[in-house]
Amino acid sequence: MKAVIKLVPLALAMAACLPAKAWNTETHRQIVLDAVQFMKTHPNQTKYAKLLAGVNKAGYTMDQFAAAIGQGAHDVDYFQDTYLCGATTGNCQTSPAWGAGSDLARYTSYWHFQSHTHGADVHGNDFGGYNYQKMNNAGDIDTLAATWLVNDYLDDGPGNMGGWFGDSSKYNSYGITEARYRQGSYSTRAMYEDYQAFPFQPIDNLGQYFFSRFLQAPSAQTLGFVLHTTDLLQPHHTFGTLANNHSGWENWVTDYYNSEKLNDPALVLAALADFTPLAANATDIRAMLTQGGTYSYKYGGAVLSSSDHAVRRGVAKKMVPHSIALVVRLLDRAAERMAI
Structure with missing residues (x-):
């Protein structure tokens, strides 16, 4: 019961504020x-x-x-092109469970940033994309998202990264979406192993x-x-x-x-x-x-x-x-x- 009391306000807060x-x-x-x-x-x-x-x-x-x-x-x-997968379950979705089927929170939106608050990113871009780890202006929703998605990974196809109890890869967002948006820069799967450190492409x-x-x-x-x-x-x-x-x-x-x-x-x-x-x-x-x-x-x-x-x-x-x-x-x- 305590877990439900803790998670419901978190989900409601994110549902109200998360769209990026x-x-x-x-x-x-x-x-x-x-x-x-x-x-x-x-x-x-x-x-x-x-x-x-x-x-x-x-x-x-x-x-x-x-x-x-x-x-x-x-x-x-x-777009239905960006799946994040649970660190424990290995279950991969395009939005949080509480936001599925709504306009509130699609993970594809994380590719829609060009951060000018820090220098070049690990990919070699002059300006990187959304990156909680490098953020100078983190607010409540950034922190809530990082808490909700902590250690979740980007779907990179079957047989690669996975959760503790499996891997339900559905799209290979690393091999398709991230690769498309790489545009001459450099990436590794390990960069997308833990959500709170993801260096999204700009x-x-x-x-x-x-x-x-x-x-x-x-x-x-x-x-x-x-x-x-x-x-x-x-x-x-x-x-x-x-x-x-x-x-x-x-x-x-x-x-x-x-x-x-x-x-x-x-x-x-x-x-x-x-x-x-x-x-x-x-x-x-x-x-x-x-x-x-x-x-x-x-x-x-x-x-x-x-x-x-x-x-x-x-x-x-x-x-x-x-x-x-x-x-x-x-x-x-x-x-x-x-x-x-």
């Missing part, structure tokens, strides 16, 4: 739609004409294309993986996956924390997105200057993605310590226009590929 999605899924969709609309109304500052030609060549209307890439940006939060590697796939075989869905990297403009994801008003800030942005005019085209136009345009033949987008992460780390930290409406509005008026501008820059490069 950065921008809410509908905010991701809206950012993409606003980027396409901005390009349409600013053809001289963007490659809208070339994008439209490529879209029409692919058999889409621009509205259909915008909806498809917006859906792709939304869908990344729902989100810019996720974006690079899907951008490479887009260059190989252009599709609206794959391009949409790339555009999920606007998570870099959500400050919690560059400060590397699940806590510190993380969920409340995301919900605030969704609730006030329209009424506070966070997508103001004048702010988007100004934000474009903070992103170096990609060359027409560029194959690596990570430097530009890091520009977004650097901006959110420099100017977004106030929302980690304050839930004041004015403070949030001030930060959001920077982060959302920069998110839209980042998508515009990525679509400018995509237009070159689609025009081929």
Whole structure:
């Protein structure tokens, strides 16, 4: 009975606060739609004409294309590609037992960070992903998660790491998901043996993986996956924390997105200057993605310590226009590929 009394509050607390999605899924969709609309109304500052030609060549209307890439940006939060396995049971799941089947806590979201609070990671990336062991801004939810998942391991396929009483490998997240997001860096299974020390790969590697796939075989869905990297403009994801008003800030942005005019085209136009345009033949987008992460780390930290409406509005008026501008820059490069 004592164990039940102890665990239920922990699960409830995590269920209320854990989502690490950065921008809410509908905010991701809206950012993409606003980027396409901005390009349409600013053809001289963007490659809208070339994008439209490529879209029409692919058999889409621009509205259909915008909806498809917006859906792709939304869908990344729902990937079923990351299984963590119990240190004792060896049972592998995509979310905690109390969050299964809900939007609350999918382990795939841990790949959506680029921490600027410490230097290069053990993989060799300039900025690593979520890593509780290296965290300078750990909050209650970070600690709760580390307590809940202590010594759990990343599913690395049958016959490798396992729990005390077995190994119910279901996907080989190390050999598939982590390998995809490795992008030239270095990893070992041992790095993912204990959750509290996992050095998750950063989100810019996720974006690079899907951008490479887009260059190989252009599709609206794959391009949409790339555009999920606007998570870099959500400050919690560059400060590397699940806590510190993380969920409340995301919900605030969704609730006030329209009424506070966070997508103001004048702010988007100004934000474009903070992103170096990609060359027409560029194959690596990570430097530009890091520009977004650097901006959110420099100017977004106030929302980690304050839930004041004015403070949030001030930060959001920077982060959302920069998110839209980042998508515009990525679509400018995509237009070159689609025009081929």
